[in-house]
Amino acid sequence: MGSREIINLQVGQAGNQVGESFWRDVLAEHGLDQTGIYHGSDPVQLQRIGVYFSEVNSGSQTKYVPRSLQIDLEAGVCDRVRNGPMGALFNPETYLHGESGAGNNWAKGFYTEGAELIDSISEVIRKQAEQCDVLQGFQIMHSIGGGTGSGLGCLLLSKMREDYPDRMLSTFSILPSPKVSETVVEPYNCMLSVHQLVDNGDLTVCIDNEALYDISVRALKVASPNFTDLNGLISKVMCGVSTSLRFPGQLNGDLRKLGMNLIPFPRLHFLMPSYAPIADSKSQSYQGTSVPELVQALFDRRNLLVACDPRYGRYLTAATIFRGDISSREAEVAVQDLQTRNSNQFVEWIPDNVSVTLVSVPPVGQKQAAVALSNSTSIQELFQRNHEAFAAMYKRGAFLHWYTGEGMDVMEFSEAESNSQDLIAEYQQYQEARVGSEDEDYYEEEEARSEAFSD
Secondary structure, rough: OOEEHHHHEEHHHHHHHHHHHHHHHHHHOEOOOOEEOOOOOOOOHHHHHHHHEEEEEEEEEEEEEEOOOEEEOOHHHHHHHHHOOOOOOOOOEEEOOOOOOOOHHHHHHHOHHHHHHHHHHHHHHHHHOOOOOOOEEEEEEOOOOOOHHHHHHHHHHHHHHOOOOOOOOEEEEEEHOOOOOOOOOOOHHHHHHHHHHHHOOOOOEEEEHHHHHHHHHOOOOOOOOOOOOOOOOHHHHHHHHHHHHOOOOEEEOOOHHHHHHHHOOOOEEEEEEEEEEOOOOHHHOOOOOOOOHHHHOOOOOEOOOOOOOHOOOOOEEEEEEEEEEOHHHHHHHHHHHHHOOOHEEOOOOOOOEEEEEEOOOOOOOOEEEEEEEEHHHHHHHHHHHHHHHHHHHHHHOHHHHHHHHOOOOHHHHHHHHHHHHHHHHHHHHHOOOOHHHHHHHHHHHHHHHHHHHOO
């Protein structure tokens, strides 16, 4: 069976910076250097390398080229990647950029500047897709607080939903947070993006800057974290999530299986990632990483990459991915044990709702690690927080002229707001649902109906 391919799209400044960090880690795990030449010694490294890489024979050497597009609305970011240490890794055709940038404006990325670039991006995606044997889907990395990652990222998502309706669309979306704000209109950009993600995405892994800063300061002991520190954390999670796609493992061998295990209702596809162990390099050698400890850490809010508290919600589903030499029985028992101890935090109407995946290849420099993706109703906290910030500005019509000036209709803001409110209400509804509650209502109605009939 050949590899089922994924095409990666990194959009905007944040998307490309995270992408660089992700590819650096992936190269190391597959034994490739920064030009894509293999120097490894373990045959497992090449077994499923076709998921993310195309094999190219250049002269006597085989080169592995990432199936990835580097996209931005200004040249600077693409030039930096092109001239950086990994510039020779990517196909020169896959650098696509505009000239003027999006100026932190969602409407520019979606309607004006982005619309000018979309056809040339679609053409490159089409070429990449045609070279695949069995394309399983796309992975988009973007931030939804600025203009390019949010506006152009969403335009790409809706275009791909049209062009590839039966492929999986997964995103790694970096959400803005009030404590780490870069621009005042972030709540607008975020609200408009979530509106599109709800309708067009299949799987959205949410990451927020506030949680990343918190982990860097508290666990990694970095006094003032920079983007390199934060991106390193994101790429650890991305590598963990994609491990079961890139290496032979048990369960979750592709994006669709991952989705099947995690998404009970199509709109509720926003996932919270967590990683373990997280420790600074000095104390790492003093910490044990027994399997129960890893499981405990994965479900600890301090290891979550989103700033919300799962104790105030309930888990609908979760997928745990263990890396390294770990026995399946040990992992399953530890997960089962945690679920039994905290049974009130897991909905009881989805049995066996935590899946366990094992991959024998550990991250570079570690013996064991684990990643979890959780679909928890507590994520409504994130949407609620953004909703409040959005409503405060929108009520007064602040900054709207920047968006309507790009040809956008004010009605779109109202639509996005009500879609977000519906999403929050849906999470709340399933948080409160109990086994049999619907059946009981049904029987009560039936009883009332039959009594009325006999009267």
